[in-house]
Amino acid sequence: MDYFKIEIDITPFEEWLRDVLMAQLAETGFESFTETTTGMEAFIPVAAFHEADVFDLLKLFEENFSFRVSKEVIKSQNWNEVWEKNYFKPLVIAGECLVRAPFHKEYPRCKYEIVIEPNMAFGTGNHETTSLMLEAILKEELTGKKVLDMGCGTGILGIMASMKGALQITAIDIDEWSVKGTHENAALNNIKNLIVKKGDASLLGDEKYDIIFANIHKNVLMEDLPVYAGCLNNNGKLFISGFYTEDIPDLTAKAESVGLKDAGFTTKNNWVAGFFVKS
Numbered sequence: 001m002d003y004f005k006i007e008i009d010i011t012p013f014e015e016w017l018r019d020v021l022m023a024q025l026a027e028t029g030f031e032s033f034t035e036t037t038t039g040m041e042a043f044i045p046v047a048a049f050h051e052a053d054v055f056d057l058l059k060l061f062e063e064n065f066s067f068r069v070s071k072e073v074i075k076s077q078n079w080n081e082v083w084e085k086n087y088f089k090p091l092v093i094a095g096e097c098l099v100r101a102p103f104h105k106e107y108p109r110c111k112y113e114i115v116i117e118p119n120m121a122f123g124t125g126n127h128e129t130t131s132l133m134l135e136a137i138l139k140e141e142l143t144g145k146k147v148l149d150m151g152c153g154t155g156i157l158g159i160m161a162s163m164k165g166a167l168q169i170t171a172i173d174i175d176e177w178s179v180k181g182t183h184e185n186a187a188l189n190n191i192k193n194l195i196v197k198k199g200d201a202s203l204l205g206d207e208k209y210d211i212i213f214a215n216i217h218k219n220v221l222m223e224d225l226p227v228y229a230g231c232l233n234n235n236g237k238l239f240i241s242g243f244y245t246e247d248i249p250d251l252t253a254k255a256e257s258v259g260l261k262d263a264g265f266t267t268k269n270n271w272v273a274g275f276f277v278k279s
Contacts, residue, residue, distance in 0.1 A: 001177070002046045002075055006030075006054060009039045009068040017061065019244065019270055026217050028053040031175065033127075039067075046073065088118045091126060093134045097160065099124060102188065112138075112163050115188045116154050117181065124154065129215050129241040132266055132273035133157055136239055137213075142166045145210040148231065150201065150224070151242075155182030155194065157213045162191045166211070169194040172203055201227045208233045218243040222254055229258040232278040237263070241273040248272060 010017055018040055022033050029048040034041040051071075058067045090100040090107035098110040101118055116124050124130070130153075137157065143165035149158040152171035155178075161169050171182050171194055179198045186194045197203055201224040212228050214221060221240055228238055238260060243251060245267055251274060252262050260276035267273075 002073055003043050004046055004049050005072045005074050006042045006044070006049075007036075007039070007068075007070045007072070008042065008054075008058075009036075011038075011066045011068075013038050014065070016270075017065065021057065023217075023244070024057050025054070027219070028057075043074070088116075088124050088126065091124070091131075093131055094138050096138050097134060099134075099156065112160070114156060114159055114163070115185070116156060117184050117188060118154075124156070128268040128271035129273065130156060132268055132271065133213060133215055133239060133241050134160055136266065136273055136275065137161060137164060140164070140211070140237075142211065146208070148172070148204075148209040148212045150212065150214040150228070151178075151216040151220070152182050152196070153178050153215070155185045155196070157215065158182070158194050159185060159189050159191050161211070161213075162193055163189075167193065170207075170209075171196045172199060172201075174198065174200050200224075204231050207231065208236075210236050212236070212238045213240075214238070215241045218247045218251065221251060225251075225254050225260070226258045229255075229260050229278060232260075234278055236278045238276040238278070239273060240276070241271070243272055243274075244270050245272055248274065 022040060025042050030042045030044045032043045088101050090104050092098055092108060092110060096110055097112040098107060099114045099116060100107050102115055118124060137160045142161050144167050147161045147166045147169045149171040152158055152173045155171055158169040158171045173179055179196050182196045204227055209231055210233050255276050259279060261279045263275040263277050265272050265274045
C-alpha cells in the first residue's frame with residue numbers, strides 16, 4: 001500500500017495548534033504523525049486521501065496563521081528506508097526498556113529490549129502516547145495475566161506485556177499493516193503467547209481479560225469504553241491513551257458511567273495515559 005506524506009509548516013509555529021491539527025487530521029483518515037520543529041508530517045493511504053480535508057481544516061486558522069503544505073508519495077517497499085534515515089532512533093523508556101530496529105548497530109543495554117521492524121503501523125515508542133503506555137506497563141505486575149491490546153499498531157505494548165510475564169495477549173487492529181507488523185515483531189522478539197486479529201471492538205465476545213491496553217483516538221475510546229468494561233475481570237485494569245489533557249473529563253465521566261474507577265493519569269506534552277479499575 002502506498003502512502004502520502006503530507007508536510008505542514010505553521011507560521012508562527014504554535015505547539016497547541018500542531019496538536020489540534022493532528023487530532024483533527026486523525027479523524028479524516030491520517031494514520032500516523034511525526035512532529036517537526038515547525039509543524040508536522042502526516043501519513044495517510046493514497047486511496048483515503050482527500051486534499052480538501054486538509055485545506056478546509058487549515059482555513060479555520062488562516063486569520064492568525066499561515067501554512068506551507070507539501071505532498072510526497074511514500075512507496076510501501078521504501079518505508080523502512082525512510083524510517084531508518086529520518087525517524088526511528090534507538091529509544092530508552094524509563095531507563096529500563098530499549099526500543100530499537102533490526103538495522104540499528106549502536107545502542108545502550110537495558111533490562112528489556114524490544115526490536116521493532118518499522119512499517120506504516122503506529123508504535124515505535126517515539127510518540128508520547130506509546131512511551132506513556134510503556135512506562136505504565138513497566139510499573140505493572142503482569143505475571144500470569146490475560147491481556148488485550150486494542151489498536152495494537154506494531155504490537156509493542158503486547159510484546160512488552162509478554163516480557164513482563166503476561167500469560168496470554170490478544171492484539172487487535174483494524175489496519176492490515178498493523179496485523180502484519182505485529183506478527184513480524186512478535187517473531188523478532190521470540191514472543192510465543194500473542195494472538196493477532198484484524199478488526200475492532202466488535203470482535204470482543206465473552207472472553208475476559210485482567211488488563212486492557214487501548215492506545216486509540218478519543219472518539220473510538222468513548223464509543224468502546226462500555227465494551228472494554230464488559231471484557232474486564234473484576235478488579236481488572238484499563239490503560240488508555242491517544243488523547244489530550246482537555247479530554248480527561250469526558251473520558252473519566254464515560255468510564256465511571258460503565259463501572260470503571262479512575263486510578264489516575266500521566267501526561268507528556270499534553271498527551272495523556274489514563275488508568276481505570278473495574279470495581
